[in-house]
Amino acid sequence: MQTSEYWDNIYRSKRFDAVSWYAPHLGESLRLIEQLCPDKTGAIADIGGGESTLVDDLLSRGYEDLAVLDISAAAIDFTRHRLGPNAQRVRWHVGDVTQHDFGSKQFDVWHDRAVFHFLTDAAARQAYVNLVRAAVKPGGYVLMATFGPDGPAKCSGLDVVRYDDQRLHGEFGHGFEMLGRQMAEHHTPMGTSQQFLYCWFRLND
């Protein structure tokens, strides 16, 4: 179940650096975002950004048009508080990505680390992809990081779907050109290792 209460409870009961997905900086994501969108005026959405420091790092690199969406108000509050006055430079959205509407806003880069893989229901995945089609500019980029084929079968007590690049590409369907992919090992604060797949697509015009 993808309830806000579930995620709020996780964020309220654990320190920001004690959750399994914690990393001081999302190095792979940052590198790929800068590569895909060197223009600092480009619009970037971090989907399920949680308490990650990606938004801090994008701001400090000069990105001007940032949005963070998360189902957990507790996580969004924490991140806004950490950023202090700089939080005003970001658009914050509390909501479920499978039901969200960004209105007329469209992004140059859609970034998701460790959110899509929680969607075990095909209808939820379809709703997600429908939102990507609506909210990413034609010619814009979709940067996804999911658990890889040898990654964990569960995270935070929830089942996940593990992806290789072909399976992930298959979820997005026609119109999404796969530009690249790579595997990465995430080292959790608990001392374990998790296989992630990073995959990036261009939404054809």
Ligand SMILES: C[S@@+](CC[C@H](N)C(=O)[O-])C[C@H]1O[C@@H](n2cnc3c(N)ncnc32)[C@H](O)[C@@H]1O
């Ligand atoms: C494993 S954490 C990853 C957080 C962050 N992306 C990172 O890499 O540090 C998953 C995040 O997705 C959020 N989330 C889960 N389901 C969601 C949904 N349906 N819509 C929006 N956010 C969701 C959770 O609240 C949580 O912050």
